[in-house]
Structures are given as C-alpha cells and as structure tokens.
Amino acid sequence: MTGRVTSFAAIEEEFATYIGDIVYATMTTVDAKGRPRARVLIPVWEVVDGRPHGWLATYRTPVKAAHLARNPHATFSYWTPRQNAVAVDTVAAWVDDPAVTRRVWRLYEQGSPPGAGYDLGGFWTGVDDPGLHVLRLTPWRVQVIRGRDLRSRIWQADGTA
Numbered sequence: 001m002t003g004r005v006t007s008f009a010a011i012e013e014e015f016a017t018y019i020g021d022i023v024y025a026t027m028t029t030v031d032a033k034g035r036p037r038a039r040v041l042i043p044v045w046e047v048v049d050g051r052p053h054g055w056l057a058t059y060r061t062p063v064k065a066a067h068l069a070r071n072p073h074a075t076f077s078y079w080t081p082r083q084n085a086v087a088v089d090t091v092a093a094w095v096d097d098p099a100v101t102r103r104v105w106r107l108y109e110q111g112s113p114p115g116a117g118y119d120l121g122g123f124w125t126g127v128d129d130p131g132l133h134v135l136r137l138t139p140w141r142v143q144v145i146r147g148r149d150l151r152s153r154i155w156q157a158d159g160t161a
Contacts, residue, residue, distance in 0.1 A: 002143075002152040008051055011153050014144045015052065018084045019045060020115025025076040025088075027056075029067035037063060043076060043137060044104070044112040045088075051157065054090060054137030055104045057120050068092050074137070083147025090137040101127050104134050 005011055019025075028038045043056040054076070058064070068074065072093060078086040095101075105127050111117040124132040140160040145152045 001150075002154060005153050005155050008047065008142070008155045011142065011144050011155055012047060012052075014146065014153075015086060015142060016045075016113035018080070018086050018144060019078055020111070020113045022078040022080050022084070022086070023116050025078050028075045028077070029064065029073075030071055031067055032070050037067060039064075042116065042118055044107045044117050046107065046112050052088070052139045052142060054088065054139065055107060056092075056135040056137060057104055057108060057124075058133055058135060059131060060094065060133040068094070068135075076137070080147070083145070083150065085145040085147070087141075087143045088137070088139050089141040090139050092135045092137055095134045095136045098127065100136075101132065101134050
C-alpha cells in the first residue's frame with residue numbers, strides 16, 4: 001500500500017534510519033540517448049527548513065559530468081535484504097564553493113544522517129584537493145518502503161506533481 005504525505009517530517013525518521021543503516025546508494029543518471037547508468041556511492045543528507053537536501057562528495061568523471069550537463073535529474077536508490085528501501089529523485093548541480101566543500105566534508109565526518117558518511121581523507125588529501133567535487137542534490141520526490149509489510153510512503157516537493 002502506498003500513501004502520500006504532504007510534510008517531509010512524516011517520513012523523516014524512517015528516511016534517516018534506513019539511510020543510516022543501508023549507507024550505500026545506487027545513483028542513476030541517463031545519457032543523451034536516454035540510456036541509464038548506475039554507480040554505487042555514499043551521499044549525505046540533511047533537513048533544512050523541513051525539506052531534505054543532499055550532498056555528494058565525488059569525482060567529476062567525464063560520464064557523470066556529461067550526463068548531468070544534459071539532464072540534471074538523478075535517482076538514489078537504497079535497499080537492504082530486510083526489504084527496507086528509500087528512493088530519492090533529485091536535481092543535481094555541481095557546487096564550486098570552498099565553504100560548501102568544507103561544510104560537506106564535516107557532514108561526511110559526523111555522519112548525516114548518523115551511520116551515513118565516511119572518512120573522505122581515504123580518497124582526497126583534504127578539502128582543497130582539486131579532485132574533490134561536490135554535487136548538491138535537491139530532492140523533488142522521496143519514497144520510503146518498510147520491508148516487513150511493504151508499506152510505502154511518498155513525499156513530493158510542492159509544484160512537482
């Protein structure tokens with residue numbers, strides 16, 4: 001059974017719990033011919049003014065950059081063998097602001113939500129590493145599915161229906 005919620009607060013606890021437990025998400029983008037491409041990554045998430053916001057510390061690979069330049073929509077899918085799942089449909093945008101990069105680095109260090117994140121120092125030398133890039137993820141739709149009974153709830157940003 002799928003239900004819709006008008007406030008992200010109605011699913012925020014499940015969202016944070018499942019993502020903090022699952023951690024790894026499959027990010028899917030599409031190429032110029034509409035063909036999907038998936039890769040496994042670890043984004044971090046926070047809630048600002050009652051809405052979810054995500055960040056991805058990543059390499060700006062030629063494929064990812066080309067896909068997002070043509071179509072900035074990306075989906076992040078989380079799943080656990082207990083059948084708990086989260087799907088986050090976003091608009092992704094590169095952010096080239098050192099202050100944002102420092103903030104995102106801290107979110108990864110602290111875990112946002114708790115359990116999600118990792119030591120970015122394993123891949124980059126620090127916040128000034130030229131290979132470190134940040135994607136801002138603006139969700140327009142979030143679905144959480146509880147595995148024990150497959151109850152699904154969907155939040156959608158205003159004006160995106």
